[in-house]
Amino acid sequence: VGRALMDRLGELCKAGRDNATYLWQVPDDEGVRRKIAEILAEIKVEAAKSGRQEMGRLVSELETALAVSPSPQQVELLQDGFDRMSRLWAAAKSGLF
Secondary structure: OHHHHHHHHHHHHHHHHHHHHHHHHOOOOHHHHHHHHHHHHHHHHHHHHOOOHHHHHHHHHHHHHHHOOOOHHHHHHHHHHHHHHHHHHHHHHHOOO
8 A cells, every 4th residue: 555655646746846847838827737736735645644744744835835926936946846755755665764
């Protein structure tokens, strides 16, 4: 079970990063912004199921960043947050964390 959750978490982290990268070209794309919000909500649920509090805290930071007006700084925060989440996921998967 834990392995499936981590695989799903990994997919979600990648999807979030890909969508945040897309926002560089179209920062005010509401559909993509909604998709990122949905991904964050799903990551929060999966992280809670597997006891990943640090990931839950990161999700909260990104939800706050997503709530402000679109800007290059906001996109950078989102990309950085998803990168950090991906690193946490990879470390947990390899048994380092």
